[in-house]
Amino acid sequence: MVLFRSVTALSKLRSRLGQQSNLRDSVRWLQTQTSTDLDLRSQLKELIPEKQERLKKIKAEYGKVQLGNITVDMVLGGMRGMTGLLWETSLLDPDEGIRFRGLSIPECQKVLPGAKPGGEPLPEGLLWLLLTGKVPSKEQVDALSEELRSRAIVPDYVYKAIDALPITAHPMTQFTTGVMALQVRSEFQKAYDEGIHKSKYWEPTFEDSLSLIAQLPVVASYVYRRIFKDGKVIPVDDSLDYGANFSHLLGFDDPKMHELMRLYVTIHSDHEGGNVSAHTGHLVASALSDPYLSFAAALNGLAGPLHGLANQEVLLWIKSVVDEVGENVTTEQLKDYVWKTLNSGKVVPGFGHGVLRKTDPRYSCQREFALKHLPDDPLFQLVSKLYEVVPPILTELGKVKNPWPNVDAHSGVLLNHFGLTEARFFTVLFGVSRSIGIGSQLIWDRALGLPLERPKSVTMESLENYCKKAASS
Numbered sequence: 001m002v003l004f005r006s007v008t009a010l011s012k013l014r015s016r017l018g019q020q021s022n023l024r025d026s027v028r029w030l031q032t033q034t035s036t037d038l039d040l041r042s043q044l045k046e047l048i049p050e051k052q053e054r055l056k057k058i059k060a061e062y063g064k065v066q067l068g069n070i071t072v073d074m075v076l077g078g079m080r081g082m083t084g085l086l087w088e089t090s091l092l093d094p095d096e097g098i099r100f101r102g103l104s105i106p107e108c109q110k111v112l113p114g115a116k117p118g119g120e121p122l123p124e125g126l127l128w129l130l131l132t133g134k135v136p137s138k139e140q141v142d143a144l145s146e147e148l149r150s151r152a153i154v155p156d157y158v159y160k161a162i163d164a165l166p167i168t169a170h171p172m173t174q175f176t177t178g179v180m181a182l183q184v185r186s187e188f189q190k191a192y193d194e195g196i197h198k199s200k201y202w203e204p205t206f207e208d209s210l211s212l213i214a215q216l217p218v219v220a221s222y223v224y225r226r227i228f229k230d231g232k233v234i235p236v237d238d239s240l241d242y243g244a245n246f247s248h249l250l251g252f253d254d255p256k257m258h259e260l261m262r263l264y265v266t267i268h269s270d271h272e273g274g275n276v277s278a279h280t281g282h283l284v285a286s287a288l289s290d291p292y293l294s295f296a297a298a299l300n301g302l303a304g305p306l307h308g309l310a311n312q313e314v315l316l317w318i319k320s321v322v323d324e325v326g327e328n329v330t331t332e333q334l335k336d337y338v339w340k341t342l343n344s345g346k347v348v349p350g351f352g353h354g355v356l357r358k359t360d361p362r363y364s365c366q367r368e369f370a371l372k373h374l375p376d377d378p379l380f381q382l383v384s385k386l387y388e389v390v391p392p393i394l395t396e397l398g399k400v401k402n403p404w405p406n407v408d409a410h411s412g413v414l415l416n417h418f419g420l421t422e423a424r425f426f427t428v429l430f431g432v433s434r435s436i437g438i439g440s441q442l443i444w445d446r447a448l449g450l451p452l453e454r455p456k457s458v459t460m461e462s463l464e465n466y467c468k469k470a471a472s473s
């Protein structure tokens with residue numbers, strides 16, 4: 001990569017020399033381009049020792065401080081409310097929603113560079129923020145865009161592995177197969193085989209994570225075009241940023257769709273560490289599985305209907321409402337449809353959350369986007385109506401802890417509006433986005449030397465015996 005960066009800088013210099021007569025300017029420009037300011041890896045190298053010291057101090061000074069009590073309900077209830085993971089890149093507040101390195105979504109929209117001033121944040125900027133904790137400049141983001149484009153090369157055997165699956169295989173199955181095939185070139189695995197010292201684990205993890213993030217839009221688009229567009233593949237456009245390029249690779253070049261994709265990838269990137277996909281990636285990586293293996297595992301968790309597949313389920317559910325009742329559905333008809341769904345033993349997709357207790361700000365910012373760009377879209381209007389109809393019904397059930405909509409309640413109708421109508425593909429978009437959060441955290445996992453995860457489990461018998469003993473003493 002160092003070689004690549006020098007070659008890229010030199011070729012840029014050559015083209016600048018072609019454009020400009022002032023050699024001194026060009027040399028000065030080259031100096032700024034190769035400076036560590038624009039290089040994410042160099043930035044991380046500076047930050048890591050400080051964080052390692054901080055973690056050591058926390059362990060030494062506060063190692064015995066209790067973070068809460070574990071109850072039987074928690075053990076039997078999917079570990080809800082049990083703090084058990086260190087996750088640096090983001091933190092979820094039940095009422096406020098997600099904060100990426102301390103910044104809420106509206107704050108990120110304000111401070112992260114867009115393609116144009118005031119535009120939606122560029123996902124590369126978020127990647128920089130998640131990795132370093134610092135808001136990048138536009139120049140830093142542009143340098144990272146270029147680096148990601150240079151890494152967006154997918155070997156032929158990856159396509160062949162996908163092609164071996166029937167076209168009817170779910171897009172997530174095809175996508176994860178592609179990720180597993182990408183693993184063949186893992187730098188981490190190679191370095192480990194060659195006996196790398198553990199203090200350097202983060203370096204090949206960085207290489208793998210960045211390459212993975214760069215390659216995923218290419219693999220995802222291949223899957224999309226293979227299934228839905230007669231296999232005609234579109235090449236990467238060197239003039240476009242990460243989000244716009246992803247949209248372009250899929251076949252959508254409306255500037256509004258580019259903006260949507262930037263926003264989509266940014267808000268789906270990370271949601272602290274305990275959700276199924278993030279936790280799975282972190283768990284698998286704790287065995288020193290490389291980022292490809294870990295991320296493929298994470299994707300398999302994301303593919304479940306209670307997690308990432310919900311964005312597919314929401315659009316299919318909304319379309320089933322339209323098919324059965326029509327677009328101009330009344331509030332009463334909608335209520336009946338929600339009850340019908342619940343009475344048939346299903347969940348209402350896009351509502352509820354394991355941690356959030358208010359409307360998901362990822363939902364709210366997508367609503368803002370819709371109000372700005374597609375206020376008259378009939379499916380958007382239906383989504384708005386659902387906001388009024390569903391929460392009171394879920395509240396009436398008496399058991400739902402959060403009746404409000406989550407991120408998945410909104411994303412599908414936005415994509416559908418711009419022509420990406422194939423709901424079965426949506427979770428793949430979620431997957432591409434998640435690589436930014438999970439990939440960033442995996443680098444820190446290795447930089448901080450986080451250990452193998454191995455919580456204790458109990459049998460029902462041992463749990464009963466423990467509780468009886470506790471009650472009698």
Ligand code: CMX
Pocket residue numbers: 275305306307308310342346347348349350351352353354355394399400401402406407408
């Ligand atoms: N529709 C119907 N019932 C719901 C519900 C919904 N949207 N949300 C929660 N419930 C039910 C649960 O199924 C559970 O019922 P049982 O006790 O009969 O099993 C009960 O209410 C209590 O659940 P909870 O504590 O409020 O929620 P959980 O933490 O167990 O589950 C979630 C969270 C997201 C799985 C759940 O709200 C759900 O199934 N929502 C619909 C699917 C969805 O939108 N998932 C996407 C979440 C965001 C993401 O990860 O991408």
